[in-house]
Amino acid sequence: MLAAIERIGRDRRTGGYRRFAWNDADMELREWFAGEAAARGMACEEDGNGNQVAWLGAGASGGEGASGGEGADALLLGSHLDSVPDGGAYDGPLGVVSSFAALDQLRRDGFVPSRPIAVACFADEEGARFGVACAGSRLAAGTLAPEKALALTDVDGCTLAEVMRARGRDPRRVGRSAWLDRVGAFVELHVEQGRALVHSGDAVGVATAIWPHGRWRLDFSGRADHAGTTPMEDRRDPMPAYAATVVAATARAVDAQARATFGRVVVEPGGANAVPSRVSGWLDARAPDDGALARLIDTVLVDARAAAAQARVGLGVTVESASPAVGFDTALRERLAAVLAAPSLPTGAGHDAGVLSRVVPTAMLFVRNPTGVSHSPDEHADDADCAAGVDALATVVRELA
The missing domain is CATH 3.40.630.10 (Zn peptidases)
Known part of the structure; x- marks a missing residue:
C-alpha cells in the first residue's frame, strides 16, 4: 500500500x-x-x-x-x-x-x-x-x-x-x-x-x-528603504530584530531543554536591494510541561520586544495554535x-x-x-x-x- x-x-x-x-x-x-x-x-x-x-x-x-x-x-x-x-x-x-x-x-x-x-x-x-x-x-x-x-x-x-x-x-x-x-x-x-x-x-x-506545543507568528514592522542609499543609523529595519530573536530563542530553548524553531519566514517587499518593511516569522515552541512552555514563550517575547525596540520597529504577536500537555x-x-x-x-x-x-x-x-x-x-x-x-x-x- x-x-x-x-x-x-x-x-x-x-x-x-x-x-x-x-x-x-x-x-x-x-x-x-x-x-x-x-x-x-x-x-x-x-x-x-x-x-x-x-x-x-x-x-x-x-x-x-x-x-x-x-x-x-x-x-x-x-x-x-x-x-x-x-x-x-x-x-x-x-x-x-x-x-x-x-x-x-x-x-x-x-x-x-x-x-x-x-x-x-x-x-x-x-x-x-x-x-x-x-x-x-x-x-x-x-x-x-x-x-x-x-x-x-x-x-x-x-x-x-x-x-x-x-x-x-x-x-x-x-x-x-x-x-x-x-x-x-x-x-x-x-x-x-x-x-x-x-x-x-x-x-x-x-x-x-x-x-505541550504551539505556533506563534511574530510580525516585525519597520520602514522600507533603499539598501544602498540609506545609512545604517537611519534605518528602521525589522530584519535585525527578527534575526536577534531567532538567536535568542535558540539559546533559551537550549537552556530550558525545550524546543524553539523558526521554520518559516516571510519578508516584505522581498527585494534583494531593499530594506524590508515587514518580517514575519513563525515560532514553533515545545516543552516537557505546560509551565516550561509558558516560561519559554515569555522569555522569547521579552527578547523579541527588546530587539524590536533597539531596531525602532514594531512587534505584533499572534497565537495561531496552542495545545496543552x-x-x-x-x-x-x-x-x-x-x-x-x-x-x-x-x-x-x-x-x-x-x-x-x-x-x-x-x-x-x-x-x-x-x-x-x-x-x-x-x-x-x-x-x-x-x-x-x-x-x-x-x-x-x-x-x-
Missing part, C-alpha cells in the same frame, strides 16, 4: 512530499483511501471537515455493529495522509496503511470483532497550508471554531472556505462531527520521530504523553503496553490522537525509526519494523475488540 501511493505528491527535485490540504495530491489520496475501504467492503464517509472514516461492522450512516447495537463503542484506528513541505513517506501514511493491513491480517485469521471498527484519515494534520495543525480532528472534536477555521488563508490569500468550495465541499458543514459520538476508543500508530526505540532495541513502543488514557495505554510487552515513551510531536484524547480514551503506538529523522525525505522505517507494527496493531484490535 505504501508503494501504491509513493508517487503521489512527491517532488522530483527533493524527493520529499508536498501533500497539502485540498491540493491535487490530497484529492488523489482521498480517492485512494476510499478505494481501499471499498475493496474491503467498508462503508466510507467524509464529514464536513474533510475527515474520511471507513467503517467495518457499521454503516457510514450509523448502522448496527458486529456487537448488535449502536452507541459509543466503536474502536477507531488510523492517522493522516498529508505532509509538511518536503515531508517523508511514513509520517501519517504508515498509520493509515497499517490499520488496513491489521484488519486484513485479522480477517485472514477468521477474527470476528465484538464491536464496530473504523479507520480514519484525518484532514490537514500537519497544517502546512493553512497554518493550524490537526485542523480536521480539532474541528471534529469541537475544539476549533468553524468560523476561525474557514477564515484561515494560505500563502496565495485563499481562505479555507474558498478552497473547500472549489473542491465541491460545503463550508456550512464544517464543525463537530456526529460520527465521533460513536467512538469508544482511538488507537493511532505512527512512525517514531526520535530514537528512543533505537536505544531500547524495540520495534514498537506505546506513547505516554505529548509535550496531553497524557494518554492511563488504563488504556497500560493495558496495551502489557499485552504488547512494549516500552513506554513520551513524544514532542503533536498528533490527531492528542486532539481526540480530550473526548475519547486514546492511545498511540510508535514504530522504530532507525535514524530518528522526521519531516524530511530521509524519514524511514525498516520493513521488518513496519510488519511488527502491523502485528502489534492487530494484537491491539484483538485485545480491545
Whole structure:
C-alpha cells in the first residue's frame, strides 16, 4: 500500500512530499483511501471537515455493529495522509496503511470483532497550508471554531472556505462531527520521530504523553528603504530584530531543554536591494510541561520586544495554535503496553490522537525509526519494523475488540 501511493505528491527535485490540504495530491489520496475501504467492503464517509472514516461492522450512516447495537463503542484506528513541505513517506501514511493491513491480517485469521471498527484519515494534520495543525480532528472534536477555521488563508490569500468550495465541499458543514459520538476508543500508530526505540532495541513502543506545543507568528514592522542609499543609523529595519530573536530563542530553548524553531519566514517587499518593511516569522515552541512552555514563550517575547525596540520597529504577536500537555488514557495505554510487552515513551510531536484524547480514551503506538529523522525525505522505517507494527496493531484490535 505504501508503494501504491509513493508517487503521489512527491517532488522530483527533493524527493520529499508536498501533500497539502485540498491540493491535487490530497484529492488523489482521498480517492485512494476510499478505494481501499471499498475493496474491503467498508462503508466510507467524509464529514464536513474533510475527515474520511471507513467503517467495518457499521454503516457510514450509523448502522448496527458486529456487537448488535449502536452507541459509543466503536474502536477507531488510523492517522493522516498529508505532509509538511518536503515531508517523508511514513509520517501519517504508515498509520493509515497499517490499520488496513491489521484488519486484513485479522480477517485472514477468521477474527470476528465484538464491536464496530473504523479507520480514519484525518484532514490537514500537519497544517502546512493553512497554518493550524490537526485542523480536521480539532474541528471534529469541537475544539476549533468553524468560523476561525474557514477564515484561515494560505500563502496565495485563499481562505479555507474558498478552497473547500472549489473542491465541491460545503463550508456550512464544517464543525463537530456526529460520527465521533460513536467512538469508544482511538488507537493511532505512527512512525517514531526520535530514537528512543533505537536505544531500547524495540520495534514498537506505546506513547505516554505529548509535550505541550504551539505556533506563534511574530510580525516585525519597520520602514522600507533603499539598501544602498540609506545609512545604517537611519534605518528602521525589522530584519535585525527578527534575526536577534531567532538567536535568542535558540539559546533559551537550549537552556530550558525545550524546543524553539523558526521554520518559516516571510519578508516584505522581498527585494534583494531593499530594506524590508515587514518580517514575519513563525515560532514553533515545545516543552516537557505546560509551565516550561509558558516560561519559554515569555522569555522569547521579552527578547523579541527588546530587539524590536533597539531596531525602532514594531512587534505584533499572534497565537495561531496552542495545545496543552496531553497524557494518554492511563488504563488504556497500560493495558496495551502489557499485552504488547512494549516500552513506554513520551513524544514532542503533536498528533490527531492528542486532539481526540480530550473526548475519547486514546492511545498511540510508535514504530522504530532507525535514524530518528522526521519531516524530511530521509524519514524511514525498516520493513521488518513496519510488519511488527502491523502485528502489534492487530494484537491491539484483538485485545480491545
